[in-house]
Amino acid sequence: MLFIATEGGAALEQFMQQIVNGISLGSIYALVALGYTMVYGIIKLINFAHGDVYMVGAYVGFAVTTYTGLGFIPALIISMVVCAVLGMSIEKIAYKPLRNSTRIAVLITAIGVSLLLEYTMMYFVGPEVRSYPRLLSQKVFRFGSVIINMQQIYIVITTIILMIVLQYVVNKTKVGKAMRAVSADKDAAQLMGIKVDNTISFTFAIGSALAGAGGVLVGIYYNSIDPLMGMMPGLKAFVAAVFGGIGSIPGAMIGGLSIGMLETLVSGYGNSMYRDAAVFAFLILILILKPSGLLGKDTKEKV
Amino acid sequence: MKRRTILSLFSIILIMGLLVGCGNGGATNGGDADVIKVGINYELTGGVASYGQSSVDGIMLAFDEINEAGGIDGKLIEPIKIDNKSESAEATSVATRLMTQEGVVMSLGPATSGNFMATIPVAQSNGIPVLSSSSTADVGVTTDADGNVYDYSFRLCFNDSFQGVTMANFALNNLNATKAVMITDTSSDYGKGLAENFKATFEGAGGQLVAEEGYVKDDKDFNAILTSIRGEDFDVIFIPGYYQEAGLIIKQARDLGIDAPVLGADGFDSPVLLELAGEEALTDVYFSNHYSSLDEDPIVQDFIAAYKEKYGTEPNAFNALGYDLGRWAADAVKRAGSADPDAIRDALAETKGFEGVTGTFDMDENHNPVKSIVVIGLENGVQATSVKVDPN
Numbered sequence: 001m002l003f004i005a006t007e008g009g010a011a012l013e014q015f016m017q018q019i020v021n022g023i024s025l026g027s028i029y030a031l032v033a034l035g036y037t038m039v040y041g042i043i044k045l046i047n048f049a050h051g052d053v054y055m056v057g058a059y060v061g062f063a064v065t066t067y068t069g070l071g072f073i074p075a076l077i078i079s080m081v082v083c084a085v086l087g088m089s090i091e092k093i094a095y096k097p098l099r100n101s102t103r104i105a106v107l108i109t110a111i112g113v114s115l116l117l118e119y120t121m122m123y124f125v126g127p128e129v130r131s132y133p134r135l136l137s138q139k140v141f142r143f144g145s146v147i148i149n150m151q152q153i154y155i156v157i158t159t160i161i162l163m164i165v166l167q168y169v170v171n172k173t174k175v176g177k178a179m180r181a182v183s184a185d186k187d188a189a190q191l192m193g194i195k196v197d198n199t200i201s202f203t204f205a206i207g208s209a210l211a212g213a214g215g216v217l218v219g220i221y222y223n224s225i226d227p228l229m230g231m232m233p234g235l236k237a238f239v240a241a242v243f244g245g246i247g248s249i250p251g252a253m254i255g256g257l258s259i260g261m262l263e264t265l266v267s268g269y270g271n272s273m274y275r276d277a278a279v280f281a282f283l284i285l286i287l288i289l290k291p292s293g294l295l296g297k298d299t300k301e302k303v
Numbered sequence: 304m305k306r307r308t309i310l311s312l313f314s315i316i317l318i319m320g321l322l323v324g325c326g327n328g329g330a331t332n333g334g335d336a337d338v339i340k341v342g343i344n345y346e347l348t349g350g351v352a353s354y355g356q357s358s359v360d361g362i363m364l365a366f367d368e369i370n371e372a373g374g375i376d377g378k379l380i381e382p383i384k385i386d387n388k389s390e391s392a393e394a395t396s397v398a399t400r401l402m403t404q405e406g407v408v409m410s411l412g413p414a415t416s417g418n419f420m421a422t423i424p425v426a427q428s429n430g431i432p433v434l435s436s437s438s439t440a441d442v443g444v445t446t447d448a449d450g451n452v453y454d455y456s457f458r459l460c461f462n463d464s465f466q467g468v469t470m471a472n473f474a475l476n477n478l479n480a481t482k483a484v485m486i487t488d489t490s491s492d493y494g495k496g497l498a499e500n501f502k503a504t505f506e507g508a509g510g511q512l513v514a515e516e517g518y519v520k521d522d523k524d525f526n527a528i529l530t531s532i533r534g535e536d537f538d539v540i541f542i543p544g545y546y547q548e549a550g551l552i553i554k555q556a557r558d559l560g561i562d563a564p565v566l567g568a569d570g571f572d573s574p575v576l577l578e579l580a581g582e583e584a585l586t587d588v589y590f591s592n593h594y595s596s597l598d599e600d601p602i603v604q605d606f607i608a609a610y611k612e613k614y615g616t617e618p619n620a621f622n623a624l625g626y627d628l629g630r631w632a633a634d635a636v637k638r639a640g641s642a643d644p645d646a647i648r649d650a651l652a653e654t655k656g657f658e659g660v661t662g663t664f665d666m667d668e669n670h671n672p673v674k675s676i677v678v679i680g681l682e683n684g685v686q687a688t689s690v691k692v693d694p695n
Contacts, residue, residue: 014534017559021526127350129547131578138583140558145533147559222523224551224579232521267527273489273517275527 013145018268019261024152024221026260027159031214032237033244033252034166035087035207041183041247042203044103048110049090051234052117053208057083057215058225059125065133072135072220076158079216080209087208088201096197114234122227129226132219151221162213163253166206170249179203183247232276236263239283245296254294338381339374339642341366341632342401342410344422349389353573354414354621358436359384361625362411364613365633375637387413391421398422402429408642409434409635411628414621416440416492426455432648434632436624439463439569441496445670455644457651457670459628460661461694463493466568466591467500469676469692470541473589475508477678477690478564480538482511486528486552488544490519497543497568513537518548525552529559539563545570550579557584564589572620582684593620593661595677595689606660620661627659 032054039047060079064070070078094113098106140149170176178199181189190196218233219225240259244251259279266278286293343362346355366380374380383405387394394413401407402425409432413419416438426433435458438444445456474480483505488494502512513535516528529552532540540556540563542549553565557580564587571590596607596617606626610618618626634657639646654666664674673694680688 010534014530017530017533018527021524021530025524025526128353129575129579131550131575134581145560149558218523222551223554223581224523224547226521228521229523263524264527267516268531271517272528276519 009144014268016143016146018264020146020148020152021268022261022264023257024155024260025264026257027155028214028218028221028256029233029237029240029259030253030256031159031162031210031217032233033240033256034163034249035211036238036241037244037246037248037252038179038203038207040241041249042179042200043095043099045095045106045110046238047207048107048234048238049094049113049117050207050211051230051232051237052114052121053083053087053090053230054211054215054218054233055121055225055227055230056086056117057212058219058229059121059215059227060212061216061219062130062132062225065135072154072216075135076213076216079212083212083215084205084209087204087211090208091201091204096200114230118227118230125227127227129224132223132225135220155217155221158213158217162210166210166249169206175199175202236279239279241293242283243286243293245293247297248293248295251293251295337378339378339636340381340383340405340407342398342405342407343382343384343412344387344394344397344401344410345384345412346389346414346418347384347386351389351415354437355387355389355412357619357621358412358414358625358628360614361436361610361618361622361627362629364610364622365626365629367613368609369630369633375633376640378642380633383407387418389415389418391418394418394421395425398425398433402426402431407431408644409632409647411436411632414438416444419444423453423456427453431455431644432457432651434459434628434651436460436628437621439466440492450669452669455648457666459631459659459664459672460593460624461674461676462671463496463568464500465676465694467497467543468504469591469678470497470566470568470589471501471504471508471510473591473678473690473692474505474539474541474566475510478539478589480510480564482513482537483539483541484514484516484532484535484537485512485541485543486516486518486525486532487542488520488548489517491544493545493570494543498541501541501543518544518552520545520548522548523551525555526559529556529561533559533561537563539566541566543568543570546573546576546579550576553580553588554584562587566590569593569620574619577684580684585681585684588681589678590681591692592677592679594623595679595686597679597686597689598677598691602658603660623660627661631657631659 035050036047039045057079060082061075064075064078090113094109095106098109136150136154140147170179178194181194182196182199186196236259240255241252243258244255262282263275263279267275343359345359346352366382370379383401385397385401387397398410401410411434414437419435419438420443422433432455435444437460438458439460439462441462441464442448444458446452474483485498487498506512514532518525542552542565549567549571567590569592572592577585607618610622635647635650636642639650652666652670657664662674664672667673675691675693678690678692679686
């Protein structure tokens with residue numbers, strides 16, 4: 001901070017602008033990371049198809065706004081509903097039959113589902129990029145030379161609202177209680193009369209709905225979607241989930257924002273070519289130094 | 304022992320059969336039928352299908368016009384169109400099929416440099432010319448890495464280094480720029496080639512590159528790079544890359560209040576650039592291209608009218624290049640006076656003053672055209688100015 005003070009206001013403003021960029025990007029990672037972390041928390045599966053659910057969400061939002069002319073909020077809700085149904089179907093068709101198989105079998109199935117979603121989508125919509133219709137005003141707010149645009153405000157506000165709703169559902173409702181119970185001990189939960197299958201379905205639905213919301217927000221923010229758009233953000237959200245402590249919901253939020261900031265600061269102040277390398281080097285560092293992540297529980301593997 | 308002899312005899316017969324088969328196939332090339340078979344090996348499906356399809360539309364317009372006017376010395380052109388699925392391995396097998404089974408006298412396409420290069424070995428071994436309308440890579444298209452010319456490979460477009468040099472000169476002379484920043488697509492040879500030549504020319508003439516940033520294909524967030532650039536003092540931004548990312552960079556730059564002129568090359572030439580960046584952002588954007596629809600030259604305006612009549616849309620640069628390629632191929636057959644592939648090859652190499660929609664050109668000794676380049680300026684998303692730059 002001393003350095004900034006001596007460099008004067010320009011450097012400070014540039015730094016503030018980078019913070020704004022980092023928070024917008026990080027909010028999206030956080031939404032996607034939540035899905036990873038919830039699914040992992042409940043069935044110990046890294047759902048690699050999650051990034052592609054986010055892609056489907058972006059396309060649903062695109063279809064809704066382009067062909068029916070609905071606005072931002074309806075598009076967001078329809079996309080979340082479609083993704084929730086998609087997430088539940090994936091769980092029922094691909095993962096449930098493997099519930100008692102080895103974890104590696106389910107993991108490989110998840111990669112299969114991911115490729116299936118990507119290339120099915122490519123078959124229907126073609127490989128080229130599409131641009132989103134303009135849903136929000138192009139208004140920008142200036143604070144000195146720091147510029148915040150409407151899309152960034154919407155992204156951050158939507159993310160905050162969804163996180164509050166999620167916290168409420170998980171901590172204050174009956175189904176949230178069931179989720180926490182299944183996550184803590186599946187067999188004991190079943191003995192207590194909790195419907196484990198329904199609870200798992202519900203978890204997939206919530207996680208996928210959040211990814212769908214992330215997809216719509218990205219479409220609006222960057223104005224560009226394509227069938228393979230889920231790959232990179234999916235991987236980075238996974239890093240975010242690991243950093244925050246996989247299985248921990250507040251951890252995923254902190255992880256998402258941190259990865260967004262890290263990327264932004266590396267491209268802004270370091271070398272833009274090392275941005276992705278920095279994120280994945282960071283993953284390796286966490287796995288070596290603190291594999292349970294920031295807020296993760298340091299549990300022993302049950303044998 | 305006896306068994307082995309029979310086996311080896313049998314295999315010799317088989318091999319002979321294959322050789323004879325090839326001989327027959329080769330003999331039909333350029334045979335004296337009353338049609339001239341021309342292969343069309345293009346990306347009709349797959350990742351770069353829009354380049355392939357656009358080129359073929361242009362080629363077919365040219366062939367239809369020539370055939371309607373009675374063909375070449377009474378012989379009609381028969382295009383044999385096969386899809387290479389935008390894959391280089393497929394491009395090689397399509398080339399083999401066209402040259403050994405279909406008996407074409409020359410083959411047009413593919414559109415991208417990588418796929419086109421994959422057909423050159425087949426062309427060299429079969430002695431059939433291959434022509435590209437849009438392979439702009441510096442090395443490997445008409446010459447190998449050591450500068451030796453491929454006898455049977457020709458192109459009709461300028462190469463990437465010429466575009467990089469032209470845009471640097473345009474920045475220096477037309478925009479009076481002395482300081483530039485460059486944001487390069489480091490995942491493509493195209494981007495790297497343009498960047499290298501721009502830098503060499505710009506700095507060679509006393510200009511200064513104040514920042515060099517990079518990105519890779521499919522990146523979407525450029526805010527961090529642009530924010531750090533915003534703190535620098537510069538006159539122009541050069542983006543060597545394709546429209547898919549360039550559109551987003553321009554939009555995000557304008558959103559951050561960067562209104563310096565943006566320069567690019569023919570990778571900007573797509574309607575998607577406008578969709579991604581939006582109208583207001585596409586002001587003060589200049590890119591080099593093969594042709595401009597604003598050109599008053601009658602040959603250009605006639606082409607535009609004919610294209611609109613046949614396809615109902617405004618032609619793009621790939622359409623124009625394809626059209627020129629079709630006409631140039633027919634012109635070479637006419638000058639060769641026969642449908643012999645070697646005579647056609649010689650005629651292609653000796654091209655002088657061919658008047659095309661994408662400029663008038665001579666072939667140089669490396670099978671590259673010496674032609675002018677157009678720098679198009681966009682205002683509110685539409686082409687507002689065009690400047691022709693001649694090669695020197």
